[in-house]
Structures are given as C-alpha cells and as structure tokens.
Amino acid sequence: DQQVKQNSPSLSVQEGRISILNCDYTNSxxxxxxxxxxxxxxxxxxxxxISSIKDKNEDGRFTVFLNKSAKHLSLHIVPSQPGxxxxxxxAAQTGANNxxxxxxxxxxxxx
Amino acid sequence: KAGVTQTPRYLIKTRGQQVxxxxxxISGHRSVSWYQQTPGQGLQFLFEYFSETQxxxxxxxxxxxxxxxxxxxxxxxxxxxxxxxxxxxxCASSLQAGSYNExxxxxxxxxxxx
Numbered sequence: 001d002q003q004v005k006q007n008s009p010s011l012s013v014q015e016g017r018i019s020i021l022n023c024d025y026t027n028s029x030x031x032x033x034x035x036x037x038x039x040x041x042x043x044x045x046x047x048x049x050i051s052s053i054k055d056k057n058e059d060g061r062f063t064v065f066l067n068k069s070a071k072h073l074s075l076h077i078v079p080s081q082p083g084x085x086x087x088x089x090x091a092a093q094t095g096a097n098n099x100x101x102x103x104x105x106x107x108x109x110x111x
Numbered sequence: 112k113a114g115v116t117q118t119p120r121y122l123i124k125t126r127g128q129q130v131x132x133x134x135x136x137i138s139g140h141r142s143v144s145w146y147q148q149t150p151g152q153g154l155q156f157l158f159e160y161f162s163e164t165q166x167x168x169x170x171x172x173x174x175x176x177x178x179x180x181x182x183x184x185x186x187x188x189x190x191x192x193x194x195x196x197x198x199x200x201x202c203a204s205s206l207q208a209g210s211y212n213e214x215x216x217x218x219x220x221x222x223x224x225x
Contacts, residue, residue, distance in 0.1 A: 002152075002153075004153075006153075036216075042218055043115065043201055043203070043215075043216030043218050043219055044154070044201070044216045045216070046213055046214070046215075091154075093211075095209070098144060098156040098159055098167050098169065099146075099156060099214065100156065101153045101154035101155070102153055103151070103152065103153035104153055
C-alpha cells in the first residue's frame with residue numbers, strides 16, 4: 001500500500017517558469033516531509049524539508065508547502081532552470097528513521 | 112569528506128542465486144538504511160542498522176537480510192533470487208538513528224536477475 005503518492009510521473013516546464021510538483025500522503029502520523037532530487041546514475045540528494053508544525057518552508061528558488069488537512073504537499077521551483085531537470089521524490093517520516101517515498105516525478109525544464 | 116559508497120555498482124545474477132551488496136557510510140555516520148527502487152514502486156524501505164543492530168525493518172520477505180559491522184559498514188544479502196528482485200538498491204547513511212537526521216544516499220547497486 002503506497003502511503004506517499006506522486007500521481008504525475010512527468011512534468012515539462014519552460015525555462016524561467018514555475019514548476020509545481022505535487023505529493024499526497026495517507027498516514028496522518030507522518031510528521032516530517034522531504035523532497036529529494038535524483039539524477040541518473042546517482043543516489044537521491046536532499047533538497048528541502050518541512051516539519052508538520054509548519055505550512056511553508058523556503059530555500060532560495062525552492063519552496064515546499066504543506067496542507068495537513070488535505071494531506072498534500074507541493075514543491076515549487078521558481079524560476080525553473082535546465083539544471084533542475086531530474087526525478088523528484090517526495091518522502092515522509094514518522095518517529096523512526098525510515099523514509100516512505102513516492103514513486104517520483106520526472107521534471108524536464110525546456111531551455 | 113567522501114560520500115556513501117556502494118559496491119558493486121552493477122551485478123547480474125540468475126534466479127535462485129544469492130547476492131551480497133556492500134555499503135560504506137560517510138565517515139562518522141552510524142546509521143545505515145537500505146532501500147529498493149523499482150519503476151512501479153519508487154523507493155521502498157528495507158531496513159535500518161544502527162550500532163550493529165537492526166533498528167527498523169520494512170515489509171520485505173525474509174530472503175532479504177542485512178548486517179552492520181563495528182566500523183558502520185553494512186551489507187545486505189538476498190537469497191534465492193527472483194526475477195522481481197531486479198532493482199536499484201540504495202543505501203543511505205546518517206549521523207544518528209531516528210527522525211530528522213538527514214540521510215545521504217550512495218549511487219546504488221543495479222541488480223539484474225535473469
């Protein structure tokens with residue numbers, strides 16, 4: 001049973017525009033949420049996170065929004081750059097260290 | 112500081128064989144977690160080791176096992192391989208166990224079962 005879902009397997013965006021990647025979860029015990037970015041032949045790298053006590057966290061061009069009532073989070077990238085082209089995974093944690101990952105969204109930023 | 116290393120990077124086995132994958136965490140990191148990545152399922156948690164003890168385990172059959180050594184290096188073993196075990200196996204290390212400890216991933220071992 002997939003507790004973290006990314007329903008869009010792919011997304012294409014023009015350079016300079018906003019990229020919005022979405023993620024839904026089912027487990028209300030999740031209290032920490034993360035986004036990872038993965039290039040081919042490399043492991044995922046941490047991008048940005050948000051605690052369940054917040055609804056927004058910003059880091060440069062990346063902002064994560066959390067809507068606990070809807071069990072939904074999103075990652076906004078503004079402006080999008082060609083180097084942002086990668087697979088993005090959202091992940092969620094409870095008190096243990098294991099991460100529950102979504103299936104990923106492949107972002108392509110078109111120059 | 113060197114990152115997480117995994118060996119081998121690529122492996123081809125046949126059904127019924129067993130395989131051992133190795134992970135060396137970042138120096139000073141004591142927690143190692145293993146994940147399986149497949150196209151349809153994304154990354155799924157296998158298990159976590161901390162101070163040579165399995166701290167947490169995902170929903171995988173007993174054919175999947177692991178261990179951690181005193182230097183924090185970890186191995187995972189898959190016995191009686193099945194075609195469905197073909198996947199990218201990722202390990203991640205963190206300073207401590209528990210939530211909010213950032214996990215750093217290795218490049219993975221690509222296992223193909225024929």
